[in-house]
Amino acid sequence: MISDSFVHFRTIPLAICISMAVVTVGYVLTNVAYFTTISAQELLLSKAVAVTFSERLLGNFSVAVPVFVALSCFGSMNGGVFAVSRLFYVASREGHLPEILSMIHIRKHTPVPAVIVLVPLFIPALFSFTCLFMVALSLYSDPFSTGIGFTITLTGVPAYYLFIIWDKKPRWFRRMSVASLLLGRNSVNLEPESPCMEQCLELTSNCSAGERSLALV
Structure with a gap:
């Protein structure tokens, strides 16, 4: 941001x-x-x-307090939406999500990469230990509900292997990725952050869909 x-x-x-x-x-x-x-x-x-x-x-004016609380929640949600969009952008740049999410607007140049804040190793270690303790305690007190949430979390493992570990993706998968790039670029005025990718898209702009896919793949 x-x-x-x-x-x-x-x-x-x-x-x-x-x-x-x-x-x-x-x-x-x-x-x-x-x-x-x-x-x-x-x-x-x-x-x-x-x-x-x-x-x-405040007496009768006390009804305004819930309104201000709601406005405060709305502001917090607005900031969260603004920050989360950057998370998807960075994840796409790293290859964790489809490449279409890493593109930026032609004129506004948004979204931009998130800022990585470096902290001492003790802080994330303490945070991880606290989270593990809370998960273990929840699993002990309510194993069914916690188990469902834990299972939902584990569904990210196949996605990790699909987008990160699996290097030799089939051609149809890469063609779908290229097609999504071209569709997003032409429909909502997007451009890739990488100049090389921009040149490839420009060179293939006059080709058919199949030719563009083969050229970029």
């Missing part, structure tokens, strides 16, 4: 610092307001602390 910014070397640090500061101060002040207005017992018994807080202070 950094490449979407015109002056990313200045915009990104400012966005990170300002957003983190605003969110931190906002959450701290919100919790201070909760604890100064509502007792600890009421907090424990309340099903929605924000609604209880607004009913005590």
Whole structure:
């Protein structure tokens, strides 16, 4: 998402610092307001602390709080959709998904590659251990439901072998991939990130579908 910014070397640090500061101060002040207005017992018994807080202070205007909560969820969903689209883009560039997902718009040049953040090895190791512990605990407490989810996760193994491990794919498979590239390029104004791929598509633009597939394969 950094490449979407015109002056990313200045915009990104400012966005990170300002957003983190605003969110931190906002959450701290919100919790201070909760604890100064509502007792600890009421907090424990309340099903929605924000609604209880607004009913005590705002009266009839408390109906606006659920609306703002919904808007907050909408903003979070919007950011998630924006980020997840980049995940598919990068996965396609690495060969994990069809190549059509790695293409970018001719004029807008989006989506852009995601940014890989390097962290100490201890952090992903701790995260992995925590996830494994939670999965094991869930499997012990509810083996049927957890087993279904675990089975769904294992369905990604065939896809991994199909798109990553299997190097010598048959010609019909490669022709389908090329056909999807040409269809996406011509229908929704896409272009490949690789200049070599762009030259190949330009050279074969006047050929028939079969000739294009053979030329690119």
